[in-house]
Amino acid sequence: MRNLILIFIKYGGFILFLLLEGLCFYMVVQYNKKQNQIFFSSANTISGFLYSQMDEVTKFWNLSAVADSISRENAQLYARLDNARLIQSPTRDTMFYQDTLMMYEFMPAKVRNNSISSHNNFLTIELGEKQKVKPGMGVVSKSGLVGVINKCTEHFASVMSILNKESRISAAVRRNGYHGFLVWRNSDPTQTTLIDIPKHADLVKGDTIQTSGYSSIFPEGIMIGTIEDFYIEPGSNFYTIDVALGNDLSNIKYVYVINNLLKNELEELKNEGQDE
Amino acid sequence: MNSTVLANTLRFLGLVFLQVLVLKRFSLGWENFNYFNIFLYPLFIMLLPLRIPHSLLVGLGFVLGIGIDIFYDSPGVHASAGVFTAFIRPFVLSFMEPRGGYNVNHTPTKARFGLSWFLIYSSVLMFAHLFFYFSVEAFTFYYIGDIFLRTVSSFFISMIFIIMYQFIFDPRD
Numbered sequence: 001m002r003n004l005i006l007i008f009i010k011y012g013g014f015i016l017f018l019l020l021e022g023l024c025f026y027m028v029v030q031y032n033k034k035q036n037q038i039f040f041s042s043a044n045t046i047s048g049f050l051y052s053q054m055d056e057v058t059k060f061w062n063l064s065a066v067a068d069s070i071s072r073e074n075a076q077l078y079a080r081l082d083n084a085r086l087i088q089s090p091t092r093d094t095m096f097y098q099d100t101l102m103m104y105e106f107m108p109a110k111v112r113n114n115s116i117s118s119h120n121n122f123l124t125i126e127l128g129e130k131q132k133v134k135p136g137m138g139v140v141s142k143s144g145l146v147g148v149i150n151k152c153t154e155h156f157a158s159v160m161s162i163l164n165k166e167s168r169i170s171a172a173v174r175r176n177g178y179h180g181f182l183v184w185r186n187s188d189p190t191q192t193t194l195i196d197i198p199k200h201a202d203l204v205k206g207d208t209i210q211t212s213g214y215s216s217i218f219p220e221g222i223m224i225g226t227i228e229d230f231y232i233e234p235g236s237n238f239y240t241i242d243v244a245l246g247n248d249l250s251n252i253k254y255v256y257v258i259n260n261l262l263k264n265e266l267e268e269l270k271n272e273g274q275d276e
Numbered sequence: 277m278n279s280t281v282l283a284n285t286l287r288f289l290g291l292v293f294l295q296v297l298v299l300k301r302f303s304l305g306w307e308n309f310n311y312f313n314i315f316l317y318p319l320f321i322m323l324l325p326l327r328i329p330h331s332l333l334v335g336l337g338f339v340l341g342i343g344i345d346i347f348y349d350s351p352g353v354h355a356s357a358g359v360f361t362a363f364i365r366p367f368v369l370s371f372m373e374p375r376g377g378y379n380v381n382h383t384p385t386k387a388r389f390g391l392s393w394f395l396i397y398s399s400v401l402m403f404a405h406l407f408f409y410f411s412v413e414a415f416t417f418y419y420i421g422d423i424f425l426r427t428v429s430s431f432f433i434s435m436i437f438i439i440m441y442q443f444i445f446d447p448r449d
Contacts, residue, residue, distance in 0.1 A: 013330025017363040020338045024359060027352030028412060035353075035415040042416075 066253070073142045104219045105259040107131060109139075112156065116189040116250050121161040123147065127257055128155040138217040138258040144247030145169070145182075145224050146255050148217060157257075162224075163189050163249060171224055172212035176201065179212040182224065182243070189249060191228065194241040201239065203230050209243050216266045218258060223247075280325055280383075280449075287447070288340065291317045296347035299437075313430040316437050317344055318405045321362050322398050323447055327380040330366055337362025350413075357409035361401055368400050383449045386442045398438050399431075406430050 008015065029039045109127035127133050129152045139146040139159045147167065151158040160167055163184050171194055172179035180196035194209060207227045213220025223246050230241040260266075299314040321337055328336075341358030345351050369384065372393065386394040406427045414423050 013334050013363065013366070016331045016334045017359060020334060020359045021356055024338075024341070024352040024356035024412075028350075028356065028415070031351040032353065035412075038415045 062253075069142065069254075076142070103260065103262050105261055106256040107133070107259065109157075109255050109257055111253055111255055114161075114249070114252065116161070116163055119165050119187065121163040121189075121249075122150075123159040123161055123252075123255075125157050125159055125255060125257070126155065128153050128157050130154055132259070133157045133257055136217065137260075139255050140218070140222055140258060141247060141252045141255045143223070144245065145211065145218070145222055146247070146249065146252065149257065159255075161249060162192060162245075169218070170212045170215045171209055172214075173197070173201070173203065173227075174208040174210045174221075175204075179214060180238070180241075182209075186242075190245055192225070192243050192245060194243050195238060197230075197239040197241060199232060199237050199239060203227060203239065203241070205229065209241075216260050216263045283447075284320070284324060287323065288320050288343075291320050292340070292343045292347075295344060300348065311426050311429045312433050313426070314437055315402070315406060315409070315430060315434045316441065318358070318361055318402055319398070319438055319441060321358065321365060322401055323383060323385060324365075325381075325383045325449070326369070326378050330363075333362045333365060334359055353412050354409065356412050357405050360408045361405040364404055365401060368397065372397055381449065383447070385447050385449070387446055387448050391442075394442065395439070399435060402434055402438065403427065403431055406434070 028035045030036065107127060109125040111123055112126050113124035115121045115123070123139075123146065125139070133149060133152050135149050135152060137149045139149060145162055147159045147161040147164070148169070149157050150160040162169060162182065165184060167182075167184060169182045170179060171182040178197050178201040180194050183193050183195060185193045197203070205227050209224045209227065211218040211220060211222040211224065225243040225245040225247070228242045228244040230239050232238070233240055295315070295317045299316055302314060317340060320340055321333070324333060324336065337358040337360075338355050341355030342351075344354040344358075348354060369378070374389065374393070382388050384394070384397060389397075407423070410423045410426045410430075411417070417423070
């Protein structure tokens with residue numbers, strides 16, 4: 001303690017100098033607009049550099065997993081190509097081939113931020129207005145449905161996840177085509193609820209639920225999950241179905257934004273119908 | 277002792293008010309060309325007695341700078357320069373120590389050490405002060421040429437006022 005006091009007597013001026021300069025520096029940066037901007041932009045230059053370096057390293061670690069998923073995805077895509085179908089369904093080919101028109105466009109995007117634990121979950125993806133992403137476009141991952149874009153900035157977009165209390169997506173049972181709406185009620189990130197399926201539909205546990213294609217957001221046939229349980233709530237004419245998601249939203253890294261190229265046409269028709 | 281405290285308190289108040297009420301307006305008189313800033317207030321740090329402890333000196337430099345900052349609307353900018361100037365004062369003084377050393381009861385004034393001695397002493401501190409101030413004000417060394425230009429132009433005009441002060445008031449111990 002005595003030494004400490006001696007040190008302070010000897011170097012007090014220097015210690016106080018450092019303390020006060022630190023305080024001044026804080027005040028300069030905190031309360032002066034110009035210096036604040038300079039400081040934080042240079043701080044961002046440094047932290048931005050660090051983050052991008054970190055990203056390079058972790059990217060390298062994840063490389064094998066990413067390569068795996070990409071090759072699997074490639075295989076799936078090859079299977080969907082028209083030349084793959086040509087052999088298997090020649091009739092379909094002769095009937096539709098000449099009129100085939102590109103309707104849905106897929107844009108790959110990296111997931112920047114993701115939440116699954118709150119009531120209203122959102123994702124942030126690295127794709128924005130610059131790439132012509134607009135609110136209302138659908139987002140899927142390689143294994144299923146993810147959500148709908150709800151906000152865009154120049155370089156990023158926010159996606160309202162299907163794990164969001166306000167999300168409402170048209171979905172259908174693959175086997176017989178009965179359709180309803182997919183909502184999220186249970187706060188369980190592995191499960192959603194399908195409502196508005198009429199009482200007379202015949203359902204089996206394990207049936208596949210897919211997108212209906214009735215909305216102009218998602219093409220038909222994107223896998224959502226399987227029926228885990230179904231029941232009729234008292235006084236209701238509709239089934240409530242618990243759907244086990246086929247898609248683990250907690251670890252998605254890459255998603256695809258779906259742009260419906262004919263959306264305007266569809267909306268126009270819909271609006272005309274409402275006008276009359 | 278008490279008369280020293282009183283004299284320095286009065287000088288503190290006088291210099292702060294002179295700086296913020298008169299010299300500030302004069303400094304900012306040009307549009308887009310404020311290379312001539314008149315800074316007289318560092319004189320307070322220069323004229324503190326020799327026996328003042330280093331930490332008190334640094335603390336007073338801070339108080340002075342904050343006092344100026346309140347009126348200049350630039351929290352911390354003058355204060356950091358004031359702290360810096362106060363911090364280096366003992367080193368400048370020891371560098372300029374006359375033969376036979378200092379008497380701790382003296383004050384570094386023109387009356388005590390002569391005009392040329394005081395001129396060098398105040399020039400070194402004033403230049404350091406201004407350079408530090410304009411560096412913090414610009415907050416980046418990207419404009420180092422501009423910082424130097426401001427420092428030099430403000431230095432000469434400020435020194436004229438410093439010398440005028442010495443002849444008008446002729447401060448003593």
